[in-house]
Amino acid sequence: GDSVTQMEGPVTLSEEAFLTINCTYTATGYPSLFWYVQYPGEGLQLLLKATKADDKGSNKGFEATYRKETTSFHLEKGSVQVSDSAVYFCALKMYSGGGADGLTFGKGTHLIIQP
Amino acid sequence: GAVVSQHPSRVICKSGTSVKIECRSLDFQATTMFWYRQFPKKSLMLMATSNEGSKATYEQGVEKDKFLINHASLTLSTLTVTSAHPEDSSFYICSASRNGNEQFFGPGTRLTVL
Numbered sequence: 001g002d003s004v005t006q007m008e009g010p011v012t013l014s015e016e017a018f019l020t021i022n023c024t025y026t027a028t029g030y031p032s033l034f035w036y037v038q039y040p041g042e043g044l045q046l047l048l049k050a051t052k053a054d055d056k057g058s059n060k061g062f063e064a065t066y067r068k069e070t071t072s073f074h075l076e077k078g079s080v081q082v083s084d085s086a087v088y089f090c091a092l093k094m095y096s097g098g099g100a101d102g103l104t105f106g107k108g109t110h111l112i113i114q115p
Numbered sequence: 116g117a118v119v120s121q122h123p124s125r126v127i128c129k130s131g132t133s134v135k136i137e138c139r140s141l142d143f144q145a146t147t148m149f150w151y152r153q154f155p156k157k158s159l160m161l162m163a164t165s166n167e168g169s170k171a172t173y174e175q176g177v178e179k180d181k182f183l184i185n186h187a188s189l190t191l192s193t194l195t196v197t198s199a200h201p202e203d204s205s206f207y208i209c210s211a212s213r214n215g216n217e218q219f220f221g222p223g224t225r226l227t228v229l
Binding site: 004036041042043044045046089101102103104105106107108 | 157220
């Protein structure tokens with residue numbers, strides 16, 4: 001079945017450091033790919049997405065590029081802030097054509113940014 | 116933005132009792148709602164998909180008689196854990212989708228079964 005693998009956490013960085021959180025996927029077709037963020041005490045929020053190969057999703061300084069050849073969707077940010085501390089989930093969705101489909105999630109990566 | 120709420124945020128119950136969790140879309144009509152379960156340090160796992168007015172579609176391995184889902188209106192879906200046991204203790208998260216587009220997630224419900 002479909003699956004998502006992302007790097008284990010916690011990941012601890014200093015403010016203004018460069019961030020990469022790796023994510024790879026296994027899917028039988030061509031999924032849409034997502035990064036969700038969960039701040040303490042809040043629900044998951046969509047951070048960015050890409051729906052086809054070579055698409056780049058971006059939001060709030062974060063970027064991720066859909067790489068079909070390496071089945072990856074790594075999350076990057078050039079300069080992290082303390083406010084970026086959260087749990088980040090990589091996810092995929094297969095489009096069945098029949099309507100809304102559930103998401104397949106990775107285990108989540110807890111990011112801690114120290115001042 | 117689109118807001119999804121869950122109630123209660125946490126619940127503790129005795130083994131053998133039933134627990135109902137509500138998921139509401141507060142400012143939009145959700146044609147589809149999803150229920151996920153999250154174990155500690157594990158990913159969210161999709162339990163079932165429910166469309167308003169029709170029976171829920173359960174993922175493989177999820178007992179539909181144990182996890183009853185009702186999507187009675189475009190703004191409310193409920194998950195009832197029947198005859199709960201300690202192994203049902205988990206974090207349950209719902210999401211709501213409008214017309215098959217982006218899913219908006221609730222804050223989750225922590226269930227502890229004693």
